[in-house]
Amino acid sequence: MKTTIKIYGFLLLTTGTLWTTGCKKFLNESDLSNFTVENYFTKPEHARSSVNASYASLREPMNSGFGGGAWTMTEFATGQAATDLGQAVDSYFVKDLQNTADNNYGLSYWQNYYKGIGNANLSIAKIPTISMDATEAKRLLGEAHFIRAWYYFTLVQLFGNIPLITEPIDLKSPQLRPTQATAEEVYQLIVADLKTAELSGLPWVQPGGQASLGAVKSLLAKVYLTMAGYPLQKGAAYFDLAAKKAEEVLDSKQFKLFQTYADLHNPAKKNVEENIFMIQNKTQMIPGNWQELIIPYNKNISAYSAETGGIYATADFVKSYEPADLRAKEGQFFFTKFTNQDNRNLEVDLGGYFLYKLFDVAAQTSTANSDLNWSLIRYADVLLIYAEASNEVNGPNTKAYEAVNLIRQRANLGDLSGLAKDQLREAIWLERWHELCFENVTWFDMARLRKAFNVTTKGFDNFVGHKFSYGPVLTERELLFPIPSRELRNNTNLIPTKGY
Numbered sequence: 001m002k003t004t005i006k007i008y009g010f011l012l013l014t015t016g017t018l019w020t021t022g023c024k025k026f027l028n029e030s031d032l033s034n035f036t037v038e039n040y041f042t043k044p045e046h047a048r049s050s051v052n053a054s055y056a057s058l059r060e061p062m063n064s065g066f067g068g069g070a071w072t073m074t075e076f077a078t079g080q081a082a083t084d085l086g087q088a089v090d091s092y093f094v095k096d097l098q099n100t101a102d103n104n105y106g107l108s109y110w111q112n113y114y115k116g117i118g119n120a121n122l123s124i125a126k127i128p129t130i131s132m133d134a135t136e137a138k139r140l141l142g143e144a145h146f147i148r149a150w151y152y153f154t155l156v157q158l159f160g161n162i163p164l165i166t167e168p169i170d171l172k173s174p175q176l177r178p179t180q181a182t183a184e185e186v187y188q189l190i191v192a193d194l195k196t197a198e199l200s201g202l203p204w205v206q207p208g209g210q211a212s213l214g215a216v217k218s219l220l221a222k223v224y225l226t227m228a229g230y231p232l233q234k235g236a237a238y239f240d241l242a243a244k245k246a247e248e249v250l251d252s253k254q255f256k257l258f259q260t261y262a263d264l265h266n267p268a269k270k271n272v273e274e275n276i277f278m279i280q281n282k283t284q285m286i287p288g289n290w291q292e293l294i295i296p297y298n299k300n301i302s303a304y305s306a307e308t309g310g311i312y313a314t315a316d317f318v319k320s321y322e323p324a325d326l327r328a329k330e331g332q333f334f335f336t337k338f339t340n341q342d343n344r345n346l347e348v349d350l351g352g353y354f355l356y357k358l359f360d361v362a363a364q365t366s367t368a369n370s371d372l373n374w375s376l377i378r379y380a381d382v383l384l385i386y387a388e389a390s391n392e393v394n395g396p397n398t399k400a401y402e403a404v405n406l407i408r409q410r411a412n413l414g415d416l417s418g419l420a421k422d423q424l425r426e427a428i429w430l431e432r433w434h435e436l437c438f439e440n441v442t443w444f445d446m447a448r449l450r451k452a453f454n455v456t457t458k459g460f461d462n463f464v465g466h467k468f469s470y471g472p473v474l475t476e477r478e479l480l481f482p483i484p485s486r487e488l489r490n491n492t493n494l495i496p497t498k499g500y
Contacts, residue, residue, distance in 0.1 A: 037168065041126035044136065050123045051140045054147045055210075057116030058279045059286070061108045062374055064293035064310065070108035071290065072311045074158075074443035077478065079452070079468030080317040081438070082352065084297040084309030091310070097472040101482035101500045109158060110484050113151040114165070120148035122168050135201060142200025146211040146219070149193035150376075153223055156186040157444050160231070160480045160497065164189060177491040183231055187223070194220040204254040207271050209373070214254055215277035218377045221246035221385050228392070229448035230479075239392040246386035249276075250403070255379040257410055261332045264357050267371040276377040283371035287363075291370045294358050296350045301338040303368040313353040313438070316469040320455040321434055326412040333357045333437070339365075355438050380407055380435050388428045395421045400428075407431050426460055429453075447479055475499070 040046055061070035068088030075081040076095040083091050093099045123144040127137055155162050164181035166189065167173075197216045206212040221242050228238035249255065256273050263269045271278055281288040295302050297309025313334055321328035330336060335356040340346040344365070363370035387403040394400070396419055404424075405415040408431065416427055432445055433453045446452050452466035452474060453459075466474045477499025488494050 037122065037126070041130055044130060044132035047123070047127045047130050047132060047137065047140050050119065050126065051143050051147075054116055054119040054123060054144055055280070057112040057119070057151070058147075058376070059281075060112035061105075062279060062288070062290055063108075064290040064308075066306065066308055068105070068310055069290055069293050070105040071440060072293070073103075073105035073109070073481070074440050075311060075438055077443045077481075078446065079466075079470070079472070079474075080314055080442070080455075081311050082314050082470075083311055085293075085311075088308075088310060095472075097468075097474065097478060099478075099482065099500070101485040101488065101496065103482070103484070106158070106481045107484040107486060109154065110487060113155050114163075116151045117148055117165060118169065120144045120151070121166060124148070125168050138200050139202055142197040142202050142216070143211040145193040145200070146197040146216050149190045149197070149223075150219065152186055152193075153190050153219070153226075156183055156190070157226070157447060158481045159483055161495070162186060162483075163494075177493050179493045180495060187227055187232065190223055191220070194223065204252055205272070209271045209278055209280040211277065214249060214252065215377055217245055217249050218276050218382045218385075221249065221382060221389075222377075225385050225389055226444070226448045228389070230450050236393065239389045243386055243389035243393055246382050246389065247399075249379075249382050250386055255382070257379060257383075257406060259410075261327065261357065261410075264375070265359055265361070265372060267360070267362070267373070270373045274379040275373070275375050276379055276382070278373040278375050281370065281373050283363075283367065283369045288360065288370040288372045288374060290358065290374070291360055291363050291372075294355045295364065296352060296354055299338075299348050299350055300341050301348055301350070302341060302364045303366055304364065305368070311438075312355060314455075314469060315353060316455040317437070318353045320453070320458060322413060324412055325434070326410070327434060331356055335359070358438065375439065378436070378439070381432075381441065383407060384428060384432050384435065388425070388432075391421060391424050391428065396424045400424070404428050404431055407435055411435075429460060430458070450479075 041050065063069060066085065066087055068085060068091045072081070072091060073094055076091055081095065083095065085091065090103045090105050093103055094105065124141060127141055130137070161180040161182055163178035164186055165175050165178060169175055194216055197211065198213070198220065202211060202213045202216065204213045224238045224242035224245060227234045228242060255276060258264060258269065258274045269275060292304045292306045293308055293310035295304065295307050298307050318328055318334055327333045333356060334353040336350050336353055337347050338350060340348050360370040360372040383403040383406055387400045390397060390400040401416060408415060416424065419427060433442060436442060446463055450463040451460040452463050454461050455469050463474055463479065464476050480497055482497040482500035483494055488496055
């Protein structure tokens with residue numbers, strides 16, 4: 001039996017190009033439309049399609065509906081998100097700190113991201129065997145190394161010690177039921193992958209949405225910043241690496257902040273300016289389908305037939321912004337009122353703070369088919385990475401202030417100045433919480449810092465013992481999400497996450 005493209009969930013997903021194949025023969029003739037690993041990787045276009053397939057798994061956790069959406073998992077874990085979607089029980093388990101290993105959100109990340117890793121591993125192994133232009137092959141391999149690094153970086157932060165698989169898996173592979181690597185070992189691969197991608201000849205910007213040099217360096221800066229904190233606690237040397245790598249992105253002058261917050265959810269601004277790396281969507285083909293999850297429950301404001309009230313901001317979090325902060329004003333990051341779907345002259349009170357920064361206006365008011373991308377790396381994040389890391393290395397300095405103040409200036413806030421190192425540190429953290437909220441960033445900051453934002457005091461508490469504004473208290477177990485029970489049953493070599 002030949003090894004097929006589909007091997008225990010590692011499936012190449014390029015529609016119209018790759019298909020799974022069985023083992024049976026039909027009339028003793030081979031079916032040339034069925035591709036296997038052995039016969040597929042023969043042409044340059046196969047290299048491109050295989051790398052494209054590696055991106056597909058980014059999109060899967062964004063799938064949203066009446067059962068919720070996996071992407072909301074890290075938002076409910078911050079204590080800053082609310083929901084009215086009663087049947088999305090996984091949301092409540094995370095929000096109320098009663099999570100279990102049976103949560104389907106974690107399973108979505110685990111299965112889809114390991115599928116993406118499997119596809120990247122195939123590309124890395126097979127592209128060098130294809131006769132093609134060497135420069136193009138090197139760039140494609142750079143993309144594959146980048147996307148594998150992204151998946152592993154997300155998984156190691158979510159789940160801690162995880163299997164480290166770097167080669168294609170077949171039925172005879174000892175890694176069919178792998179053991180777990182340490183977080184240190186996973187981070188070593190992540191850094192190595194990103195350094196390989198950095199030297200692969202990628203352009204600074206890719207308007208088509210593929211991995212770019214800007215994305216590689218930005219992610220490497222974020223990885224170094226995380227390694228400086230928990231759980232590895234590598235400290236000053238890695239803050240320095242993070243600052244220098246982020247500074248390369250700043251000094252490239254290839255990126256800039258949008259002038260208005262409206263551009264954060266403007267489909268015309270895909271993959272440009274502030275949007276360094278995004279999940280690609282296309283209306284009528286692969287639309288962004290989180291829209292029905294972010295609108296209020298049955299308020300009749302949307303062209304979508306389903307209005308789920310799946311996720312919105314707690315009032316306590318929105319009220320933690322400074323009074324003058326533009327981000328907290330109506331129709332900027334949040335909205336509390338909108339027009340009726342049948343009469344756009346009639347205003348509807350929504351009864352909460354919904355997520356306007358993720359809102360596709362055209363889809364919600366007319367098409368019910370979103371053309372909006374999801375941003376994974378924004379230039380605002382890189383500015384704040386630089387400011388934080390630079391302050392840790394050198395204390396308050398001109399360039400660190402310039403970076404964080406660009407964020408504040410857009411928010412109509414005064415510049416920071418004259419602060420001690422620890423004061424500037426917390427001021428930068430606060431900007432991260434307020435600027436990057438509901439973009440799958442905040443919980444990762446909480447885990448690496450072991451800190452949580454107190455919406456009442458406007459300061460930062462220790463993670464363990466922090467009380468959410470609506471009651472639950474964080475414990476040590478919430479520093480990780482549980483390895484899914486389904487994976488534990490299928491692979492008895494895996495060790496359950498502590499506390500679950």
